[in-house]
Amino acid sequence: MVGAAGGLAAEPDGPGAREGLPSLVPLPVSVEERSGAEFALDADTGVRTEAGSAEARRVGEHLAEILRRSTGYPVPVSDASPTDTSGIQLLLADADPVVGEQGYQLDTSPDGVTIRAEHAAGLFSGVQTLRQLLPPEVESATVTDADWTVPGVSITDYPRFGHRSVMLDVARHFHPVEHVKHYIDQAARYKVNHLHLHLTDDQGWRIQIDSWPRLTTYGGSTQVGGGPGGYFTKDDYREIVEYAAERHITVVPEIDMPGHTNAALASYAELNCDGIAPPLRTDIEVGYSSLCVDLPLTYEFVADVIRELAELTPGPYIHIGGDEADATTDEDYALFMSRVIPIVEENGKQVMGWHEIANTDIPTDAVPQFWSTSTSHEGVRAAAERGAKVLMSPANKTYLDHKYDATTQLGLQWAGFVEVRDTYEWDPGTHVEGVSESSILGVESPLFTETIVTTDDMEYMAFPRLPSVAEVGWTQAEARDWDDFRLRLAGQAAHWEVLDLNFYRSPQIPWPDAEHPPGTCSAPAWSATEVYLGGDVVSHAGREWTAKWWTRGEQPGTTGEWGVWRDEGSC
Ligand code: TNX
Numbered sequence: 093m094v095g096a097a098g099g100l101a102a103e104p105d106g107p108g109a110r111e112g113l114p115s116l117v118p119l120p121v122s123v124e125e126r127s128g129a130e131f132a133l134d135a136d137t138g139v140r141t142e143a144g145s146a147e148a149r150r151v152g153e154h155l156a157e158i159l160r161r162s163t164g165y166p167v168p169v170s171d172a173s174p175t176d177t178s179g180i181q182l183l184l185a186d187a188d189p190v191v192g193e194q195g196y197q198l199d200t201s202p203d204g205v206t207i208r209a210e211h212a213a214g215l216f217s218g219v220q221t222l223r224q225l226l227p228p229e230v231e232s233a234t235v236t237d238a239d240w241t242v243p244g245v246s247i248t249d250y251p252r253f254g255h256r257s258v259m260l261d262v263a264r265h266f267h268p269v270e271h272v273k274h275y276i277d278q279a280a281r282y283k284v285n286h287l288h289l290h291l292t293d294d295q296g297w298r299i300q301i302d303s304w305p306r307l308t309t310y311g312g313s314t315q316v317g318g319g320p321g322g323y324f325t326k327d328d329y330r331e332i333v334e335y336a337a338e339r340h341i342t343v344v345p346e347i348d349m350p351g352h353t354n355a356a357l358a359s360y361a362e363l364n365c366d367g368i369a370p371p372l373r374t375d376i377e378v379g380y381s382s383l384c385v386d387l388p389l390t391y392e393f394v395a396d397v398i399r400e401l402a403e404l405t406p407g408p409y410i411h412i413g414g415d416e417a418d419a420t421t422d423e424d425y426a427l428f429m430s431r432v433i434p435i436v437e438e439n440g441k442q443v444m445g446w447h448e449i450a451n452t453d454i455p456t457d458a459v460p461q462f463w464s465t466s467t468s469h470e471g472v473r474a475a476a477e478r479g480a481k482v483l484m485s486p487a488n489k490t491y492l493d494h495k496y497d498a499t500t501q502l503g504l505q506w507a508g509f510v511e512v513r514d515t516y517e518w519d520p521g522t523h524v525e526g527v528s529e530s531s532i533l534g535v536e537s538p539l540f541t542e543t544i545v546t547t548d549d550m551e552y553m554a555f556p557r558l559p560s561v562a563e564v565g566w567t568q569a570e571a572r573d574w575d576d577f578r579l580r581l582a583g584q585a586a587h588w589e590v591l592d593l594n595f596y597r598s599p600q601i602p603w604p605d606a607e608h609p610p611g612t613c614s615a616p617a618w619s620a621t622e623v624y625l626g627g628d629v630v631s632h633a634g635r636e637w638t639a640k641w642w643t644r645g646e647q648p649g650t651t652g653e654w655g656v657w658r659d660e661g662s663c
Pocket of ligand 1: 541
C-alpha cells in the first residue's frame, strides 16, 4: 500500500535527503512515481478550480499567490473547464472515495497537475503536498529562478486522525497577530487543521471581553518577565480566525479556569473570595490561583466570557482549561465544572479541557486533552469507555516548549528533554492504557511560552518537532518509520532555509548542509544569572553576547532586574 516509504529510501546513514522524489512530510498513504509524467510550470500555467465552488476558488487563489510570489509568473485563476484541462486543476469531483473528508489525490501529466478531493480541505492539503513536490525556492518571498518542474507522481492521501492541532500560549508572553499568523503559516504547511490558542493565564488575559474590560486593560498589561504584555481586540481576534480559516485551520480558544486565573482575579477584586485583588504576576509558578467557586458572581463572569467568546468562534469547541487547579479542592473543582460545562453547551459549543476535567462527570461530547507524562489515567480511560474522544498531547512526546537536550537554552524540562525522535516514536492509538484508536480525536503539539518571546524562539522550538508531531497525526501507523522519517525531515531543511526558519539542527537528523555539517556549530557556551542593567546586549567576561532574560524576580541585595543570560552559540 505504501509506495513512498518503501520505494524511495536512500542510505539510512548517509547525509542529505533521500534520492528520487522530494521528501514529503507528512508521508502520504501512497506515492507512485510516474516517469514521463513530469510537469514543468511556465509563464502560461494557470490554476483552474471547480466551477461554482467559492471554497475551491479560495484554495486556488492561495496557491496562485504562492506561485506568483516565487516564480514571477502571472498564474491566473479561472474556472475548470472540461475542454481544457491543462495547468493546475483543483477539482471537487471524481476523487477516489477512499480520500474521505480531508484527503486528496494528486496526479501529474506533461500537461499539468490535477488535485481531486471531496471537500476544499482536501484540496488545501493536496496544495501543501504540491508545494513540497516543487523545488524549495517555491517558498521564496521574492521572484527567483528555479527549475519549476513537478516530478511525475500519482498520490493518494488521507489522514489517520481528523483533528491535528498546534497550541500557542499567548498568555505567558503575549504574541501579537503577526506572530500568530506566522505560526499558522508554518503549521498549515504540515496539514495541521486546528490552532488552540491559550488566551488566558496567571500572567495575562489576552482577549477583549466587553462586559469585563479590565481583564485586558489591566490583566493584559504585563507578562512573564514584566514586559508590557498586550491583548487581542475582538477585531484582532477575528482577523486571526479568518486568516486561519483561509488555511483550513479552525481556532479553538482556551480560557483556562478555575486555576491559572491570577490575571482575572487581579483585574476584579470582587471575583476573589476575600474581595481583595492580588497583584499581577510575572513569574512562572503554577497552581496558586483559583476562581472563587462559592461566589455567584463567578458564574456570571464565566457566562459573560463564554458568551462573548462563543460569538467570536465559528468552530465547535471552546477549551476551558482545567489543568493544575492545585488551589481548588477536588470537590470545588467538580462543582465548578458541573456549573461551567452547561454554560459552554448553552452557547452551542462543545467542551475541550485538559485531562483533569475527566476526573469529573463530563458529557461524552466533551474532549479531555491528555498531557500527562504517564501512560494511564483513570478518568480519561473511563471517559473514553463512555464514548468520549481524547485529544493526545503527552508532554514528554509533544511539548514544543521543552528543551531538546541539556544544551538547549530556551525551554522548560519538567517532562524531561524532548528530542525529535521522542516526538516521532510513539503511537496515539496505544499510548494510554484502555484508550484505543477509536477513542482518539487527534494529536496536538502545544507551545507554552514561559521562555518563548520572538518568532525566532518559536521557530527554534517548533522546528523540526512540529512537522514530526504533524506526521504522527496524519500518517497511518504502519507506514511510519523513524529511519525513513529522518531522511525525509532532512529533505525539508532546504525549504526551511528558503523560508529563513530558525530551526534546530538536531544531531539525530542527517541535514544536507554543506556549510554547517552536523557538529560544526558552536554549542552555547554558558548561561548565568546576572544583574540586568537594561538593553539587549550585555557585556560578559569582556565579550558581547546577545542576551535575553526569561524570568525576573527580586534578588536579595540587588535593586535592579535580573535574569538568566545565555550565549546563543554561533555557526
Ligand atoms: C504545564 S501542560 C502546564 C502549563 C505550563 C506547562 C509548561 C498544562 C496543561 N499545564 O501551565 O505552561 O506545563 O510546560
